[in-house]
Amino acid sequence: MSDSEFTLPDVGEGLTEAEIVQWRVKPGDTVEINQVLVEIETAKSLVELPSPFAGTVSALLADEGQTVEVGSVLIRVAEAGASEDAPAPAPANPETTSTVADTASSISTEASEEKPGAVLVGYGIKGHGASRRRKSAPAAEAPVPDARATTRPSSVPAAAASSIIAKPPIRKLAKDLGVDLAEVLATGLAGEITRDDVIRQASQASVFRNIETPAWSDEREEIIPVKGMRKAIATAMTTSAFTAPHVSVFVDIDATRTMEFVKRLKNSPDFAGIRVSPLLIAAKALIWAVRRNPMVNSTFTDKEITVHHYVNLGIAAATPRGLVVPNVKDAQELSLRELAMALEALTITARDGKTSPAQMSGGTITITNLGSFGMDTGTPILNPGEVGIIALGTIKQKPWVVDGEVRPRFVTTLGGSFDHRVVDGDVVSRFVADVASILEEPALLLD
Incomplete structure (x- = not known):
């Protein structure tokens, strides 16, 4: 037999190297075309590379944890049916080893409930990161529940453990989040425990709760190489902080009506099965405010400012x-329900570690929810190339003066950072005030 070599493909977006995360085969294994050979990690995402050959693995030429450059030989495969006297058959379509967008870099996807590891800053899923080691599975779009097929759920208390109704992914989620299903209030149509039920129960604990506190290591220090995603983040944040002169503003908001609105949406049949949170209202408010203050939705270069008439x-x-900062394309065209579904899709994608370079490129303005970590506010750094970023703080009851009387209200702090090369204080202030006005009175969205 003659050996065919499989090289690290060009995964696009200017990425030139990747780390070997886990080999899925070993020398002597028989492999088929499109069988996953290895999982790699780039500065953008985790990627599974399938084989363009069928045969027997002769040698692995890179170690797990090793960083290799594009074009480096990763593995040799003795192709089935090939002889030393006959030329090796041509590999499968070259496109299968060229780009993440093609089948050569299919990324495993499991049921959305089974991956509680990522926290979309705005949904505040409380839990520990899932392992990067995932089972091989064909790439697939995560299904989005159709609210038209369901009706308003009814609250049914979960009974004893023997009578708990919960699907396996929900049980796994509960285990990962440290939730006792016997203590969860079930809201499913048939009395089953839903994903939201588990997350709601988990949210009652501290956002920084550890299931157990790890013991001190025997080693006095730990060295962590700066590579992959961490290297990309460090470069981007340094560039942003020292290129764009940041200006930040903050305002306290009575978000009681937003919380009431969120509660009504959760109980609406039109939003059944769809994740709804204050982030949804804040995102819609931001889009509304951008239309009134378009300069915050711009891109700056030394020669020109490009104002984007889309979000x-x-x-x-x-x-x-x-x-990571994936973005919802043309968010201004989406209804509130469609925006909620898009935000949920971003959650699932990020949680599975399969956010593609395309999903992280082309953003025009960003929102981050520090409140999901229990923080009141902060001074976020701009996503490189953008002019504005909004930060939503935690929403909690505080004393608030209403009509001359002190009353308990749901209060939050809204902040934001902006590129002072493009916008001045008056524009920044009007924009943040507009976002705040929607959070104080969501009915303005109907105007």
Whole structure:
């Protein structure tokens, strides 16, 4: 037999190297075409590379944890049916080893409920990061529930453990989040426990709760190489912080009516099965405010300012691999329900570690929810190339003066950072005030 070599393909977006995360085969294994050979990690995402050959693995030429350059030989395969006297058959379509967008870099996808590892900053899923080691599965779009096929759920208390109704992915989610299903209030149509039920129960604990506190290591220090996603984040944040002169503003908001609105949406049949949170209202408010203050939705170069008359809304997502900012394309065209579905899709994608370079490119303005970590506010750094970023703080009851009387209200702090080369204080202030006005009175969205 003659050996065929499989090289690290060009995964696009200017990426020139990747780290070998896990080999799925070993020397002597028989492989088929499109069988996953290896999982790699780039600065953008986790990618599974399938084989363009069928045969027997002769040698693995890179170690797990090793960083290799594009074009480097990763593995040799003795192709089935080939002889030393006959030329090796041509590999499968070259496109299968060229780009992430093609089948050569299919990324495993499991049921959305089974991956609680990523936290979309705005949904505040409380839990520990899922392992990067995932089972091989064909790439697929995560299904979006159709609210038209369901009706309003009814609250049914979960009974004893023997009578708990919960699907396996929900049980796994509960286990990962440290939730006792016997203590969860079930809201499913048939009395089953839903994903939201588990997350709601988990949210009652501290956002920084550890299931157990790890013991001190025997080693006094730990060295972590700066590479992959962490290297990309460091470069981007340094460039942004020292290129764009940031100006930040903050305002306290009575968000009581937003919380009431969110509650009504959750109980609406039109939003059944769809994740609804204050982030949804904040995102819609931002889009509304951009239309009134278009300069915050711009891109700056030394020669010109490009004002975008569309909104590719970036959502900061904290994942086990680090910060990513996927964006919802043309968010201004989406209804409130469609925007909620799009935000949920971003959650699933980030949680699975399969956010593609295309999903992270082309953003025009970003929102980050520090409140999901219990923070009141912060000074976020601009996503490189953008002019504005909004930060939503935690929403909690505080004393608030209403009509001359002190009353308990749901209060939050809205902040934002902006590129002072493009917008001045008056524009920044009007924009943040507009976002705040919607959070104080969501009915304005109907105007």
